[in-house]
Amino acid sequence: MSADAIDHGASARKPDAQVPVQLASDEKTLAAAAQARAEKRRQLVLAGQVGVFIFIVAGWQAAAMTGVLDPFFFGSPLGIVIRLWDWMLNGTAYGSFWTQIGITLEESILGFVAGVLSGVVVGVLLGEISYLAEVMGPYIKIINALPRIVLGSIFVMWLGLGLPSKVLLAAVLVFFVVFFNAFQGVRSVDRNLISNARILGASRLQVVEHVVLPSALSWIIASLHVALGFSIIGAIVGEFLGAEQGLGLVIATAQNTFDANGVFGAMLVIGLIALSAEWVMAMFEKRLLAWQPDQSRENTVQGL
Amino acid sequence: MNASPDGLGGIAFSNVTKRFVTPTGAAMTAVRDINLVVEPGQFCAVVGPTGCGKSTTLTMAAGLDSPSAGTVRVSGKQVDGITKGASFVFQADALLPWKPVIDNVALGPSFRGVPKKKARAKARDWLQTVGLTGFEDHYPHQLSGGMRKRVSLAAALINEPTILLMDEPFSALDVQTRAIMSNELLQLWEKTRPSVLFVTHDLEEAIALADKVVVITAGPGTVKAEFDIDLPRPRGAVQDIRFNTRFLELYQQIWQALREEVEQAYARSARIETRKEGAA
Numbered sequence: 001m002s003a004d005a006i007d008h009g010a011s012a013r014k015p016d017a018q019v020p021v022q023l024a025s026d027e028k029t030l031a032a033a034a035q036a037r038a039e040k041r042r043q044l045v046l047a048g049q050v051g052v053f054i055f056i057v058a059g060w061q062a063a064a065m066t067g068v069l070d071p072f073f074f075g076s077p078l079g080i081v082i083r084l085w086d087w088m089l090n091g092t093a094y095g096s097f098w099t100q101i102g103i104t105l106e107e108s109i110l111g112f113v114a115g116v117l118s119g120v121v122v123g124v125l126l127g128e129i130s131y132l133a134e135v136m137g138p139y140i141k142i143i144n145a146l147p148r149i150v151l152g153s154i155f156v157m158w159l160g161l162g163l164p165s166k167v168l169l170a171a172v173l174v175f176f177v178v179f180f181n182a183f184q185g186v187r188s189v190d191r192n193l194i195s196n197a198r199i200l201g202a203s204r205l206q207v208v209e210h211v212v213l214p215s216a217l218s219w220i221i222a223s224l225h226v227a228l229g230f231s232i233i234g235a236i237v238g239e240f241l242g243a244e245q246g247l248g249l250v251i252a253t254a255q256n257t258f259d260a261n262g263v264f265g266a267m268l269v270i271g272l273i274a275l276s277a278e279w280v281m282a283m284f285e286k287r288l289l290a291w292q293p294d295q296s297r298e299n300t301v302q303g304l
Numbered sequence: 305m306n307a308s309p310d311g312l313g314g315i316a317f318s319n320v321t322k323r324f325v326t327p328t329g330a331a332m333t334a335v336r337d338i339n340l341v342v343e344p345g346q347f348c349a350v351v352g353p354t355g356c357g358k359s360t361t362l363t364m365a366a367g368l369d370s371p372s373a374g375t376v377r378v379s380g381k382q383v384d385g386i387t388k389g390a391s392f393v394f395q396a397d398a399l400l401p402w403k404p405v406i407d408n409v410a411l412g413p414s415f416r417g418v419p420k421k422k423a424r425a426k427a428r429d430w431l432q433t434v435g436l437t438g439f440e441d442h443y444p445h446q447l448s449g450g451m452r453k454r455v456s457l458a459a460a461l462i463n464e465p466t467i468l469l470m471d472e473p474f475s476a477l478d479v480q481t482r483a484i485m486s487n488e489l490l491q492l493w494e495k496t497r498p499s500v501l502f503v504t505h506d507l508e509e510a511i512a513l514a515d516k517v518v519v520i521t522a523g524p525g526t527v528k529a530e531f532d533i534d535l536p537r538p539r540g541a542v543q544d545i546r547f548n549t550r551f552l553e554l555y556q557q558i559w560q561a562l563r564e565e566v567e568q569a570y571a572r573s574a575r576i577e578t579r580k581e582g583a584a
Binding site: 192195199201206210211214215217291292293 | 363366367368386387390391392394396398400401402403404411412415416443445446463
């Protein structure tokens with residue numbers, strides 16, 4: 001551009017650049033004070049969280065030991081730790097405890113991947129082709145209205161006690177969550193962006209690749225958190241309904257033998273798995289949505 | 305310069321009418337019997353009151369919409385589907401927020417099959433032309449409104465369009481930024497000389513930029529009058545040309561034509577307002 005216009009920008013920016021220099025010391029102390037306050041707050045919250053944990057665990061243990069809670073039905077923290085330790089050392093009735101965890105993880109992950117992929121593909125297809133959406137709409141609503149857990153019984157009948165029936169149940173649970181978000185995401189793409197891409201020479205496929213999919217991605221990713229939980233639920237419930245291995249079966253067996261510590265122990269392990277999966281998911285999301293404005297750290301360039 | 309509208313980059317509307325069906329099922333006429341010619345390389349501004357169908361003419365020239373009656377010809381060919389050689393600058397930024405600036409500018413060439421490396425090199429050149437060297441890897445949300453507009457201009461011009469369609473491109477900018485962007489647009493236009501159809505509601509902007517100003521009537525819009533702007537080129541800074549006596553004369557003349565339409569459109573919207581209030 002002309003040197004004139006650039007000079008405009010530069011001279012307009014100069015006074016802005018000088019002001020912070022004069023205020024620098026004040027701003028520094030202010031920032032330091034704010035940081036110190038935030039750090040203190042963080043520590044207080046952490047202390048509170050640890051306190052609540054100790055209160056519950058210690059209270060539970062004390063109640064179990066004094067007989068306020070019957071340890072036969074309610075278990076006890078110590079009992080849970082001992083039970084888990086025993087499983088890890090000696091394994092369960094169906095092989096090592098790690099194998100059970102591995103099987104459930106495998107089912108969840110396979111179901112998650114299959115459900116997400118099919119949900120995105122079908123969601124984008126129906127979002128892009130409105131005729132298809134109108135034709136399929138009522139059928140999807142009917143299937144969605146079914147309590148999908150009962151599908152598990154059918155899948156066990158069809159596919160047997162092995163891995164495939166659990167993967168299918170997890171995938172079906174995940175599919176609907178992802179599908180509805182992908183569909184909505186595709187439908188809510190800014191029409192201007194599509195028009196602009198078309199004028200710039202994009203084919204329909206290029207519009208989908210460069211405009212529709214990335215735009216729908218924030219909707220899809222929002223659904224993945226729920227989908228992740230559903231994939232674990234699908235695998236566990238599938239194992240509950242009939243399996244030869246897996247954490248769901250471990251829980252079912254513990255329940256049948258009135259082993260409260262066993263049920264709680266397996267629950268704890270499932271909770272830890274879900275938490276770490278959630279953590280991985282958050283990292284993944286941060287990477288994929290790196291282009292989005294970060295509200296906590298405004299780095300807009302001022303001026304023209 | 306080839307004066308025929310059938311030359312490369314010429315735009316010709318003949319008896320163009322566009323009707324829409326609103327979601328409630330009622331039909332509505334946006335523009336009626338538009339006759340408008342933009343010669344190759346000409347800068348034509350279209351002014352008119354709000355809601356007179358100015359933008360509709362642009363979308364028809366781009367091939368995003370087709371006329372209900374009449375024909376639109378660009379470069380001598382009747383528009384059928386997306387117009388070849390056209391670029392569009394929207395009122396709101398049409399930048400992809402998930403692509404860095406350089407990839408946004410490189411979109412045009414890469415859609416047309418230019419290898420990524422070559423498209424990026426070309427985009428880099430265009431970013432330099434609009435004064436944004438050093439911002440290649442920023443995302444659009446990290447730029448100011450004026451910078452985003454420059455990116456939009458670079459993204460539109462990289463395809464070397466023969467016609468440039470602009471729909472109130474600077475109306476979202478503040479007054480100073482707007483003046484600077486108008487100057488830059490003129491300089492870019494004088495370099496590459498596409499025909500421009502520039503829709504605005506700002507008469508000063510229209511006169512300062514254009515070779516020809518077309519006044520559209522209150523909706524359904526049709527051409528009320530055309531004015532040739534005989535201010536010399538290059539125009540220089542748009543902030544200064546406003547004090548030129550010829551500019552003021554032209555402004556008076558065109559404002560006479562435009563005022564009635566603006567007042568009529570305002571009266572109509574005011575009536576709708578009072579009717580709404582009466583109903584409530």
